[in-house]
Amino acid sequence: MDAKDADAGEDKRDTREAGAVPASVEAAWGLRPRPQKGPKRGLTLDGIVAAAVAVADAEGLDAASMGRVAKELGVSTMALYRYVATKDELLTLMVDGAFGPPPPLPESVEGDWRAGLRHWHQAIGAAMFAHPWAAAHVPTGGPPVTPNQLAALDQALYILRDTPLTEFEKVATALLISNQVRAEVSIVLAMGASPDVERLMNEYSHFLLRISDTGRLPHLRTAVEGGAFDEPDVQAPQNASDYDEFAFGLERVLDGIQALIDARRPG
Numbered sequence: 500m501d502a503k504d505a506d507a508g509e510d511k512r513d514t515r516e517a518g519a520v521p522a523s524v525e526a527a528w529g530l531r532p533r534p535q536k537g538p539k540r541g542l543t544l545d546g547i548v549a550a551a552v553a554v555a556d557a558e559g560l561d562a563a564s565m566g567r568v569a570k571e572l573g574v575s576t577m578a579l580y581r582y583v584a585t586k587d588e589l590l591t592l593m594v595d596g597a598f599g600p601p602p603p604l605p606e607s608v609e610g611d612w613r614a615g616l617r618h619w620h621q622a623i624g625a626a627m628f629a630h631p632w633a634a635a636h637v638p639t640g641g642p643p644v645t646p647n648q649l650a651a652l653d654q655a656l657y658i659l660r661d662t663p664l665t666e667f668e669k670v671a672t673a674l675l676i677s678n679q680v681r682a683e684v685s686i687v688l689a690m691g692a693s694p695d696v697e698r699l700m701n702e703y704s705h706f707l708l709r710i711s712d713t714g715r716l717p718h719l720r721t722a723v724e725g726g727a728f729d730e731p732d733v734q735a736p737q738n739a740s741d742y743d744e745f746a747f748g749l750e751r752v753l754d755g756i757q758a759l760i761d762a763r764r765p766g
Contacts, residue, residue, distance in 0.1 A: 521591070547582055592645065659672060664759065
């Protein structure tokens with residue numbers, strides 16, 4: 500079977516019946532033995548993921564086919580299937596590898612859950628902006644299972660450790676913020692793909708004024724006339740908090756969590 504044939508059939512394989520977590524993810528955790536024999540000594544799951552991430556970063560996700568990754572590693576495409584059963588499995592590990600482990604928390608946020616979650620929010624956003632292809636493919640079909648995803652969740656729970664929130668509420672808070680970051684990044688990346696975002700937004704604002712001229716959508720018209728859609732700043736930032744809209748949304752989420760915490764404290 501050549502590389503083209505292998506790639507064409509890779510999505511037909513399905514290992515979900517074997518368990519909730521793919522074998523390759525269990526291997527990434529060290530919970531499953533790695534292949535001991537192969538056509539090339541030294542081929543590893545980590546090496547496969549790193550090669551795939553490098554191709555995706557350089558040329559885009561479409562270029563990171565199983566055949567191309569195998570070529571980069573100097574092995575046959577079928578050799579990769581001893582480590583990952585499907586390309587979807589590889590993509591899950593690629594996203595995890597691209598984002599990497601969460602950066603250490605600075606001492607300045609120690610003991611301040613709100614500052615800690617701001618830092619956490621910014622770190623997730625920065626990682627997504629650094630790998631746009633990965634930001635668009637964060638797994639959403641179930642709970643996080645990969646090493647770096649769960650390390651990030653663990654860090655968020657550490658930040659919230661001294662709050663009176665229940666363990667369920669702490670996990671829910673972390674998921675709420677991570678989902679907010681993903682939505683924010685998706686919007687910015689989509690808008691940033693346009694060669695002339697400011698012109699398009701001006702045209703959109705003009706369109707809203709035209710359709711609301713007869714009295715329809717009165718509250719939207721007030722927002723447009725109030726400058727809600729003027730002078731957008733949509734170049735990809737290093738940190739998500741560089742955007743007023745992002746900071747506003749995060750602070751309102753943190754206000755809600757603060758209210759819940761205050762309600763739990765006696766007195």
